[in-house]
Amino acid sequence: MTPSWRKPVGMLAILVLIALWVIAVASASGWVGNWHWLLQLAFYLVTGIIWLWILPMRRMLLWMETGRWR
Incomplete structure (x- = not known):
């Protein structure tokens, strides 16, 4: 079984989202x-x-695991 590309992309997106949110709230x-x-x-x-x-x-996280948004 090969790993999905969605997990590393999702992890990077989560880190970017957290950084942007911290900047906005701060x-x-x-x-x-x-x-x-x-x-x-x-x-x-x-x-x-x-x-x-x-x-x-x-x-x-749902998208990272399944490839679906809902």
Whole structure:
């Protein structure tokens, strides 16, 4: 069985996505830093867990394993 090309490409895409997301969230830190700490906590939890990991990574990992997006 030969390895699929999707796994290395998917891994590189995940690393690029993480880097771009970190830059985007860090650039908003000056604005978010003025919020109440509970709002900051909610913002970073949502942007860190839901927007970065759950939504895009689920489909990316599925594609890497099966070649399908759904």
